[in-house]
Structure formats: structure tokens, C-alpha cells
Amino acid sequence: MRIYVPAPLSDAVLELLEGDPAVSAISAVRGGSIKPAGDLVTADVAREGANQVIDELHRLGVPRDGTIHVDPAPTWISRPGFDAERRIPGSSADAVVWSDVVQRSYDDSELNWTFLSFMTLATLLASIAIVLDSQVLVIGAMILGPDFGPVAALGVALVRRRWSLFGLATRTLVIGFVVAILAATALALVARWLGWVTDWDVIRPRPGTGFIYTPDKWSFIVALIAAAAGVLSVTSAKMHGLSGVFVSVTTIPAAGNIALGIALGVWHEVWGSALQLAVNLSGMAVAGWLTLAVQQSVWSRVTIRRRRVRAFPVD
Incomplete structure (x- = not known):
């Protein structure tokens, strides 16, 4: 996920992502978003857990002033990513985003x-x-x-x-x-x-x-x-x-x-x-x-x- 986060929501978004077991990697560029003024956050999310992450970002109000991009990764080589998929119930092939x-x-x-x-x-x-x-x-x-x-x-x-x-x-x-x-x-x-x-x-x-x-x-x-x-x-x-x-x-x-x-x-x-x-x-x-x-x-x-x-x- 690539998230353009308004500055007042940045800390809440990062806290949400860090605490979610479906998220295996996070990066944040402070001031990386010009419109809206705020940060650019990217996160690797297991497909099985994508719905709940998106729902919680909605509850924080991110889409109201910012943007959430959901992009499937054609190739994903990551042991933490593999472990996140194992932790989350369901199969990535069956998951409905x-x-x-x-x-x-x-x-x-x-x-x-x-x-x-x-x-x-x-x-x-x-x-x-x-x-x-x-x-x-x-x-x-x-x-x-x-x-x-x-x-x-x-x-x-x-x-x-x-x-x-x-x-x-x-x-x-x-x-x-x-x-x-x-x-x-x-x-x-x-x-x-x-x-x-x-x-x-x-x-x-x-x-x-x-x-x-x-x-x-x-x-x-x-x-x-x-x-x-x-x-x-x-x-x-x-x-x-x-x-x-x-x-x-x-x-x-x-x-x-x-x-x-x-x-x-x-x-x-x-x-x-x-x-x-x-x-x-x-x-x-x-x-x-x-x-x-x-x-x-x-x-x-x-x-x-x-x-x-x-x-x-x-x-």
C-alpha cells in the first residue's frame, strides 16, 4: 500500500500499521507528500489482511483528505512477508480485497x-x-x-x-x-x-x-x-x-x-x-x-x- 497521509494523521497511521500482524514492512518519508501536505507511507501487507487495514485507515479518515493506493506485488521476496502470510488466516489466492x-x-x-x-x-x-x-x-x-x-x-x-x-x-x-x-x-x-x-x-x-x-x-x-x-x-x-x-x-x-x-x-x-x-x-x-x-x-x-x-x- 502507498498512502499519502495528511500531517495530523501520520502518527496514527504509522501506529496502526506497526501494530498490525499483516504488515511486514513500513517506510515513511516525512514531508514526502505535497498534496495533501504530510507524509508518504508505504507498507507491505499480506493480501489476506488487506481489508481490515483499509477499513481501519478509513476509520482514521485517511481517504477524506489523503489517498490510499493498493497495488498487488507481482514478486515479493521477503521472509517477514512470508511470516505475515502464515500468521493471517486464509489463503492469498482466495482473499477478496x-x-x-x-x-x-x-x-x-x-x-x-x-x-x-x-x-x-x-x-x-x-x-x-x-x-x-x-x-x-x-x-x-x-x-x-x-x-x-x-x-x-x-x-x-x-x-x-x-x-x-x-x-x-x-x-x-x-x-x-x-x-x-x-x-x-x-x-x-x-x-x-x-x-x-x-x-x-x-x-x-x-x-x-x-x-x-x-x-x-x-x-x-x-x-x-x-x-x-x-x-x-x-x-x-x-x-x-x-x-x-x-x-x-x-x-x-x-x-x-x-x-x-x-x-x-x-x-x-x-x-x-x-x-x-x-x-x-x-x-x-x-x-x-x-x-x-x-x-x-x-x-x-x-x-x-x-x-x-x-x-x-x-x-
Whole structure:
């Protein structure tokens, strides 16, 4: 952690860090912070103990006038650091640093041109995949779509009771899908006018992409499993599972099929794909919320154990 501490709080912050068993190294540069006027303090903190340290810094009022930076260390060679991890209950890979998760959720839920561009490009790619009945292009569209970020943010908002985040994520999802579908519909109309696509391209047998507009119980179950895995990847120290999440749910392909159905007047495809989209989004939101709720419950127990370690430190 790198902390810009207002001068009146410096001694209290240093006392807090020195007394915490999760902290293995501290440095302070007196007068090192110009804005706010005060000190620059850095500390090595075991990931398992980060939440309580951040909470106590909040109680001291550091974020009100100063700044707390939380930066994961890619390589950490330290015997005191290793001993701190051993003292603190839990595993660093399992630890959820809630400040990081909430901040990332706000970032992923921001409605900006980059998000809208990726949504539109992914939906266009999905529409082309449907016309060509190409599973490879469908997978590419799934990976390109940025919609998992705000969907996961819905679960974070519910668990952490951040209602502004919930509203932001909902707004971003709705506007993102509407803009992407409208853009893909407009280009599909142009392609229809040029004779590049016909309604036969949508209603013909499509063994590679027919699952997009035929939701069933497995669609919901897959969305539950994929979202749970995605949330675990985001909240833990290991993020290797996200690509599997992106190619497991069919939100973007469903949006692409909706656009084609509207442009070509194939309304049963529109309704089926809209239902697929709703099933996937609701399943992902529910799974994200449940996964985060379980993690919060587990780590609340770990925090209690950690307080005991702090009260009775052992080597």
C-alpha cells in the first residue's frame, strides 16, 4: 500500500500499521507528500489482511483528505512477508480485497465510447457469424463482448449495497445492448438492400449457431456456472478463467440474432433470441450475487479469526 497521509494523521497511521500482524514492512518519508501536505507511507501487507487495514485507515479518515493506493506485488521476496502470510488466516489466492473489487466494478460499468464500440463490433461480428453459421466467429464475438463487467458489477452492488453502482451497471447494460442492436440492425438493412443477406440466411437450418435463439434450462444453468467462475476469477488473485466465461454465455450472439431478425422481419428469431439474452443476463446476475454473498460470508468469519490473531499474535 502507498498512502499519502495528511500531517495530523501520520502518527496514527504509522501506529496502526506497526501494530498490525499483516504488515511486514513500513517506510515513511516525512514531508514526502505535497498534496495533501504530510507524509508518504508505504507498507507491505499480506493480501489476506488487506481489508481490515483499509477499513481501519478509513476509520482514521485517511481517504477524506489523503489517498490510499493498493497495488498487488507481482514478486515479493521477503521472509517477514512470508511470516505475515502464515500468521493471517486464509489463503492469498482466495482473499477478496473489496476495495479493489468495487473500484474495478465502477470502472467496468462506466458508459463510454470504448464500451459502446466493443459492444457494437462484437454484435456485428455475431451477426456475420449467424449468416455464415460459423462457430469460430461466434466464439470471437463472445470474447470481444465487454458485457460481463457490468453484469458482475450488479452482484457487487447488491452484496456491498452500492445502489449507485447498481444503477450505473444497469444503465450501461441497457444502453450498450440497445446501441449495439440498433447499429447491427442498420447495417443488416443495408446488407439486405444490397442483396448480401436474405431471410433464408436466418431461418435455414443452422447447426453451428441454432442454439442462439433456442433457450432452455441448460442456458440458465450454463449462465450460472460461467458467472460464478467469472466472479471468482475477478475477486481472487487468479484471473485465468475469464476467457472461458466469455465463450460460455450467448449474450452477444443473441443480440446479433435480434438485429438480424428485426432487419429481415423474422420475428420468431427476435423473440427467441431476446429470451435467450434475458435468461443469460438474469442467470449471470444471480450467480454473481450468490457467489459474492458466499465470499463475503466466508471472509467475515476469517476477519473474526484475524482479530484474534491480532489480539494474541503467534509466530
